[in-house]
Amino acid sequence: MRSWAESKLSSELLKVVDRAGYKTPSPIQMAAILLGLQQRDVIGVAETGSSKTAAFENEAEGPYSVVMAPTRELAQQIEEETVKFAHYLGIKVVSIVGGQSIEEQGFKIRQGCEVVIATPGRLIDCLERRYAVLNQCNYVVLDEADRIIDMGFEPQVVGVLDAMPSSNFKPENEDEELDEKRIYRTTYMFSATMPLAVERLARKYLRNPVVVTIGTARKATDLITQHVIMVKESKQMPRLQKLLDDLVDKTAIVFINTKKSADFMSKTLEKASYRVTTLHDGKSQEQREISLEGFRTKRFNVLVATDVAGRGIDIPDVAHVINYDVAHVINYDRTYKACREDKYRYYMLTQSNSPVPPELARHEACKFKPGSIPDRPPRQTIQFLRIDYDV
Template sequence: MGLPAVLVRKLGQMGITDPTPIQSHAIPHALNGHDVMGLAQTGTGKTAAFGLPLIAEMMEADDRPLPKAATSLILAPTRELANQIRDTLLPLVKDTPMKINVVVGGASIGPQIKRLEKGTHILVATPGRLLDLIDRRALRLDATRFLVLDEADQMLDMGFIHALRKIAALLAKERQTMLFSATMPKQMEEIAGSYLVNPKRVQVSPPGKAADKVSQAVHFIAKAEKPNLLIELLGAHKGELALVFGRTKHGSDKLARKLESAGFKVAAIHGNKSQGQRERALKAFRDGEVKVLVATDVAARGLDIPDVKHVYNFDLPNVPENYIHRIGRTARAGKDGAAIAFCAPDEMGELKDIQKVMGLSIPIASGRAWEELPDPKAKSNGGGGRGRGRPGGPGGGASAGKGPRRRRGGGGGAGRGKAA
């Protein structure tokens, strides 16, 4: 593919001999100096797709970075993804003079400033902390020759649009830029226009497509019954790693405590946890000391833990694309995985949006589809809006669930079949 022999040898030592589709499409364009816009689902090897040509270009130039400058900058939306990018690239620069630094929020800024004083070859950063360092005159971007925006759509979801505009204005005009994303929301065109010049577009799977080896299913269940169902399903595979997604920080902590009291080894990560707490929880999960990790969408991207066998959407996400990113945490590196969604009456709107984005109907594991009702408040204001739900009935477009129906704890919802 035109990569330096030393890099090819390092890949061989890591057991990597064949490129993934996104790598085989993107790397040649990048090595030829083109800007690249890459669209690919999570878990397809995007980090190496931009990391390999970036390292190759800097090996060839063999320049020392200027003080307080970064020769190349990789922007990532979350601390976890930033750390993972560093961990993926470090083996590729081993035994070379190249320095890789990471700057993220939630960690002390003093040591980060110190590490940047002599300059760095590859800087991996979250947008907020990057701007903090620039404001403190600890970092300059006018000498940055290579730029990567990884998971750019999530940066938009997390409200980084204004930060990205500020960063764009500080960068050198003469540079090579690569943008990678799993989905292509409308605002992405503005970002692409600000950062990229005549980019080569590389797309290896349609936006909204989940990994092929993920089996999906949905349980229609009353909100109050969700914890009991989760405990039952987790109990069927206690020895396997499971990632459980909640919507709120408080709700995730509460659910983690409930699972712990039910006998599961569990940890929780979300935005209120310190960087140290998040790293310890992820390490325990990756090492198998903790079998269940409860997380908000802060963990929906960038977590490369190949042994995650099950993903549970305990709460359906408000942003439909986040469902795809969540379930992309399983079936990684060619392995199989299962994604189970719980849908309460007030989540039918979210489920419909998810299915629309994915272009498919998620198979029903138990219960019956809730019938969406107009929201009385929205109606009085002259709008339609999403409403509450009730169990579907004849004429209501309901689908029959598998197995016998049953009720639990007086929850007024659809019953569940036997856990698959």
């Protein structure tokens, strides 16, 4: 499949794809959509930002579909994209996320819908309260599966998958012919990496899946330059401001450990005349949406966030992602989805007497003294990590 015309989608759906603005299928879409139309289970391993979302939206035309995402923000973005298709196809979509009234969400489900897009925790709550029943679910999607597991939602995911009927599983024997009159459960699992917990879920709930790998699994996206800057405590905030002064018309995300620290930094930067907003789980859903929309529209050019923003937001023109004294290294290939930009710089700005996070200590560059990292072939420069001591 090199173009949408070769996709075997119906003419009606092709018109919807065009209206939604998907001009050319991405590599993951080329493979996953055709496999889904054959009722094959799919494991898509692709770097974040590789247009996986539309790969499963096109398959959401069964009697009932469930899409699970790790965060509210990502679930709502999936909902926005899905509605573009649903509007023209007469499909009703309901988003089930935290921070909103579960009673209202349950009422929407009971009114009838074909597609539910949810975070695992809120969806399991709806199932336990009998607001939702999944006995007609034939299509299930786990988007950003590794992040879902990282956030501790494996038990909730298992609970949701176990609530679906087992009678519509495909035969375990790959050679056994499928009954053309039946609709089997089709499962899509998309992930930037494949940790053991994700593989465990795949073995239990997917039947003879086709693994589609775009790029290299467990490898950071090719568009990130990484820097570590170690400074005295008194110079840490001035160095941050120096990085922010380089933004011009672009934006920056600053990750910090706690909600309290995020609010304090925001006030400090506001006093220094930066246009700042914050994002953390201490804010209501409405406040989080207002912050993100202001950041997208560049009413704010600096987003100070806890790792709730580590994945699942889609923002153009992000120039810097700055890890400010965070106790662990934010996974930058995941953050890339937030940064819809040709290239961005990832900085870890930490105090010179701080312990080195284990993720950094294991990095290849730590084998060398500062400034002595040998040259590498051009294609490897995206893994380059420069360590500066600013004292």
